[in-house]
Amino acid sequence: LPNHQNDGRSTKDAKVLILGGGVAGVIAARTLHEQGMDDFLIVEARGELGGRMQNIEFGAPGEQYTIELGPNWIQGTQTGDGPANPILTLARKYNLKNQFNDLDGSITTYDYNGFKNYTDLLDTSVDQFDQYIAVAAERIKTQQVDLNLQSAYGIIGATPKNPYEAACQYYQVDWVREYAQSPDQNSWIMSAWNNNFTFNTDMGGFSDTNNLCIDPRGFKTIIQAEAAEFLQSSQVSLNSTVTSIEYSSNGATVTLADGSSLSSDYVLCTFSVGVLQYGDVAFEPALPAWKVEAIQNMVMATYTKIFLQFTEKFWFDTQMAIYADKQRGRYPIWQSLDVVDFLPGSGIVFVTVTGDFSLRIESMEDSDVQNEVMEVLRAMYPNTTVPDPVAFLFKRWNADPLFRGSYSNWPASFVPGHAENLRATVNQRLWFAGEATSFKYYGFLHGAYYEGLHAGEEIAKCIAGGSCAGLQHLDDVVDASPYPFTSITP
């Protein structure tokens, strides 16, 4: 048998198995490579790298355009020569075509009877959003308990009272800031800080600008091109679905769907928290209770873009539109790609739904969803003969076993100890990284980027040092106090 012991390589299949070839996996691999450690293997179920960065050609034959099913924006760019979002840095390096998306100023508003101007309410909802962030900062100073956003809006006196206020709140909370969950499912304090770290330059954020990727190569091109700079074909195994991960303090063995297995000294798991919650991958031994609690306590939100193409544009000339329905979250946010800065002449408009509404439409037939969407569009344009679309498409992110949702979102019951445990190493050998393990930028591409970087650096240190404890965890996340009302008799 060949013996690799003397050439510095592991006798196992790789020193590090990187499970998942999304942003976190690719950047972890690049980091190991930069540290001179090339004995790693990326194991990815799909036929390409990029993970949730996915695009397709959409439209009638001969009228097709590249659209993004997953991430679309570089969120928070750069202010002057301040810190740059690393996704922006990659975009610059690979000449990614991206454009400023005017999410504050280029908006038309509608309700179920057609056009209706309520942009003043939108301005109010921006002020309310700023207020809830400011109050969250005060609560942190005095170590007050986290609450959910619905409570936050109630406390600052901003609970929506009609469909217009609800639509504007949805725009600010569920949509612009991409929490993709209704306010009752969001942490107040952490969502405020998640917002600040990316968008608020006073808090170290990049900028409050969102740039939309409209590159015909697709957004994923930046991560694939980056991988092409350092990755050898022997360092990546595509079309390889992991079914189980066996780990001990000596290393790990990963089993694939075809029955084959791979062994390593270290394993870095970058699967989404949705995949981990769902139990798509078996861990042997079962993960410890502190890790299970952290995984199950995070929320995997779903964000769904529903694309339509028409032969002729009949809709708003702004980049954005808001539709206020009697039911909050029913086909509320519309984006036109058929504008001068994006894909002029494309005839493409799309509507986004999130959270429970996403789950609802994932359980429906495409044709039924299309009928509902068209009903809304026809209500928005009562005096126009709105034809049926020539193309219609949406991706079911929650049903996809490789993702089980779109991105993580911190609920009020998730406290910093849980975040530490979500990221912590198990038995020194089993590591975790991905957008969800980012304290500051969970949910975002740049969160996945920084987490891949961090895990790569830490694993490289372990390898260089011979061994190490990994990232530490708390055995118990303690936040509760004993039942205090001793004077109350049962």
Ligand SMILES: Cc1cc2nc3c(=O)[nH]c(=O)nc-3n(C[C@H](O)[C@H](O)[C@H](O)COP(=O)(O)OP(=O)(O)OC[C@H]3O[C@@H](n4cnc5c(N)ncnc54)[C@H](O)[C@@H]3O)c2cc1C
């Ligand atoms: C609809 C949508 C819109 C978004 N919008 C934005 C946006 O505009 N801006 C932004 O910054 N972020 C956005 N995001 C979030 C962003 O896409 C993620 O934060 C980021 O891509 C996560 O990268 P990751 O490496 O952590 O995980 P992933 O990209 O999920 O990588 C994990 C990899 O593991 C693979 N995998 C899973 N299970 C297995 C298995 N059993 N065996 C082998 N491989 C497996 C998956 O195929 C995947 O490639 C959006 C996401 C979605 C879905």
